Amino acid sequence: MLPRLFCNNFRRLKLGALPNGSLKVPNSHNSTLVPPILLQQNIVNFSLSGPVTTKNTKLKTPTNKAPSKSATDGDRVEYNIRDEEMYLQSLNDPDTFQSRDYGYLKESVVPGYTVQSTLIENRKRNPLTEEQYAYRIKKHLNNNRLKEAIDVLEIQMIEQDQVKPKTYIFNLLISGCAHAGSSSKAFNLYTKMQQYGVNVTNATYTSLFNACANGPWPHDGLNKARRLREILLEKNYEPNAPNYNAMIKAFGRCGDVTTAFKLVDEMESKDLDIQVGTYNFLLQACISDVNYGFRHALMVWNKIYQRRLLPDLHSFNLMFRCVRDCSIGDIKTMQQVNLLGSTLDSDEQSKINDNQLLNNDSQSSEIIDEAPGLVSHFPQLGSLAGPHEVKTPEDRLLLLGGFKGILNEMEKLQVRPDVKTFTALLDVVPSTAEHEIIESIRKHNVKCDIGFFNCLIKKRSMRLDYDGAKGVLNVMETAGLRPNIVTYAAMAMGCRNIDELRDFLTEVHKSRMSTPILEVLLKQGCRRRDFPYIIEIMNFISKEELKPNKQFLDTLHRFIDDCYSVLNASNDNPTGTAEFEAAFDNFKLQFTKWKDSLGLNV
Secondary structure, X not given: OHHHHHHHHHHHOOOEEOOXXXXXXXXXXXOEEEOHHHHXXXXXXXXXXXOOOOOOOOOOOOOOOOOOOOOOOOOOOOOOHHHHHHHHHHHOOHHHHOOOOOHHHOOOOOOOOOHHHHOOOOOOOOOOOHHHHHHHHHHHHHOOOXXXXXXXXXXXXXXXXXXXXXXXXXXXXXXXXXXXXXHHHHHHHHHHHHHOOOOOOHHHHHHHHHHHHHXXXXXXXXXXXXXXXXXXXXXXXXXOHHHHHHHHHHHHHOOOHHHHHHHHHHHHHOOOOOOHHHHHHHHHHHHOOOOOHHHHHHHHHHHHHHOOOOOOHHHHHXXXXXXXXXXXXXXXXXXXXXXXXXXXXXXXXXXXXHHHHOOOOOHHHHOOOOOOEOOOOOOEOOOOOOXXXXXXXXXXXXXXXXXXXXXXXHHHOOOOOOHHHHHHHXXXXXXXXXXXXXXXXXXXXXXXXXXXXXXXXXXXXXXXXXXXXXXXXXXXXXXXXXXXXXXXXXHHOOOOOHHHHHHHHHHHHOOOOOXXXXXXXXXXXXXXXXXXXXXXXXXXXHHHOOOOOHHHHHHHHHHHHHHHHHHHOOOOOHHHHHHHHHHHHHHHHHHHHHHHHHOOOO
């Protein structure tokens, strides 16, 4: 009966909250204002058998300076939260007050509230400002410490200081994730923004699409970009020009060229500002299409001039990458494309395809001595007989106007080439034009980097010009550059015989030797089935006490299997087969001893 009576009387209490945090408990005799902590203590001490006897702990008012008063005729006794905290600390009786949990001071979490309701801004006496948090994050990002930058948000701000992050902090970190290509973490931060009720801005969406574009896995980035675009459509969000540029970049780099071109059409239909940077992102999309990328790039190039824009240095460098990596497509599809611009009607287009592109009538004889030039403001096909002649990178470069023609066009547009320009051109020019590129570098006073010299060494090594590749090392030394592992790996491709191999091993041994360089040398010897060459490499490993990796050993085992295949084939030349079999037997003997000396047979 007593518990029910207590519950019924407790329900009849009409608790009125005062502005200072006290509770007004009406009484039959007077209206006494009771602090929340005293009311909590009285309820805890209540039991069925009567009041609980504590350890001589008497209830005291939060302050001893003045006795408590009865609130009659509207008089009120006020208590503040700071006094209640001091009162709790003075009691120090866990048996009576359970634990020192000041949870009642926090905001209540009710259904419908976001995570932001659990955070108390300015919990510390002197919390850091948003600019100070942003400074720490920027400092980590500038030093490529993405994890430490994210810890400033997740550990210092949220867990320790319990400060609610704002939009600028999230955008700063998402931008850092985009720069590092960490799309998963970028979208994780985007989810936290929604959980904390932080506003998502245009810059947020731009950084998210950039994260998709810079990710290491194009398929995963494409799926994320498509999902994010669906979210924008569901929200009826109108992207701005930077949003569209980031979307074109994401879909283009991830291989969806069709969507990239459609997004540019949307920008034109919405009359958004389209600059040359937008078309540069389209050129990046063209690079991802190996079969038709060069054809798409020519269409984009013409579109730049039609919009009364001028290509910049980045445009030329991207076009050179299309020349190197992409094909022009089949003849039938190529004939449907207007390489000279899209301002002509269908009859004029057909006439160009029939007369100039295929060179089938008398008009072709008028331009027979003219060089092609499809990157100029007024493009011309020149003496090109047809798309079937455009097969190699050198042919595609000639279609644009050749090495000299392109540099002349850049000079007309006042575009100064840089080292990336000459590095890209070096990959596509014929071997006879290498000296012309070097002269142009001196003419434009361009400082070469290690990447250009590595490309030059690789080009000479591919045509087995070991002496020419070795001569580049002297030029690098004059320029104050030191060879790296890529330099020596490129030189290893040009070693043709055992004498050049020994000279190369001596040269590399002065600086450093690594297993990837030995793998390149081994593949060269296995391709030519040069047994003394391969044995020399194995002896070098034993002498220097190097440990071959799994790839190196797998290459040797594949070479042995290939030699067995040669012996099992038809014996058209018995004398040659006998010599090969004798050399192979000697190699197997040396190979077994070599493995025993390294302990690889265990």
